[in-house]
């Protein structure tokens with residue numbers, strides 16, 4: 136019998152890639168999602184890649200009765216909790232929705248786990264919990280703070296998980312602090328599919344390369360970095376989800392709250408990323424240097440030593456692979472959209 140993992144938000148960008156990693160590692164994934172920021176196409180794509188229809192139940196993590204029915208129907212060993220809202224700008228405009236889904240929804244998931252006797256969870260935390268940390272790279276012991284409501288929700292959930300572990304010695308939490316996930320599965324049929332104007336760098340760059348947008352606004356060229364533009368720890372999404380499978384194994388023998396950075400450990404600037412994308416795509420990515428984006432930090436990158444030591448995991452995919460896989464997905468996606476509109 137395969138071990139069964141509940142994947143909340145499994146129709147989304149990272150969750151869908153996690154389902155593939157789980158299938159490859161011999162686990163059964165049960166996906167729940169309310170399609171707030173996704174649709175069935177990722178589920179169809181999972182079937183295309185694996186040859187089997189994913190187990191999927193449409194529902195909301197804020198719905199306790201729904202969650203109870205899922206735990207009653209499947210023998211879940213661990214929850215991978217991806218479901219949530221993630222747009223920083225939107226979180227400033229509608230903070231209560233962010234608290235309701237990210238904090239309230241997580242609370243419901245944890246209470247349902249308690250009712251079902253499930254005591255193991257992998258939480259999608261974020262480098263955003265390090266706020267504007269001046270000392271880089273950040274370790275898990277770096278001070279935590281938040282610069283926006285989205286970041287606050289991740290912090291609150293981390294505190295909630297720590298308190299839960301304090302109350303129950305059998306509870307195990309891996310709080311995986313993602314840096315900047317980019318790229319897509321090699322098949323090119325699943326990837327990041329933002330609605331409207333992309334807020335993040337890579338989807339925007341990809342849309343400039345396909346001609347959907349005329350140019351990239353480069354937010355800030357006067358930072359104290361290698362070329363004046365922002366520096367981030369971009370990590371291939373497939374490396375990221377492999378880190379989750381490693382965390383599953385870790386939780387078998389480790390209880391308590393363990394925060395772990397998932398990053399490459401190397402900073403890459405915005406203009407370095409643009410150049411890498413141009414090289415792999417053969418397309419020109421026009422850009423304009425503009426003012427800094429409010430709330431941005433100059434540089435953010437991980438010290439991934441804990442992930443190496445505790446999980447036996449390290450990111451192995453290159454910036455070129457991140458760009459090539461984003462480009463393959465973008466072309467597939469643009470072709471699919473064009474066909475749908477024809």
Ligand code: NAD
Nearest residue numbers: 144147148149168169170171172173195196218219259261
């Ligand atoms: P995503 O939006 O693609 O996926 C999230 C999924 O959760 C979506 O399919 C959405 O429909 C679903 N969802 C939202 N609200 C729900 C609800 N109330 N009930 C059930 N399902 C719901 O986002 P992603 O990039 O895959 O991010 C996954 C997780 O990782 C999020 O928690 C996010 O905050 C975190 N994270 C993401 C990044 C990043 O850059 N992508 C970085 C750090 C952390």
Ligand code: WQD
Nearest residue numbers: 223261263334335336339352353354365366367405428431
């Ligand atoms: C990267 C760099 C921008 C867009 C965000 C969240 C963080 C996490 C990951 C969830 C910065 C520059 C961007 C553009 C640009 N998400 N940029 N032009 O801000 O590091 O992190 O996503 O947890 O919480 O804050 O990622 O991709 O938005 O920006 O010049 O059109 O690209 O200024 O230097 P960020 P990003």
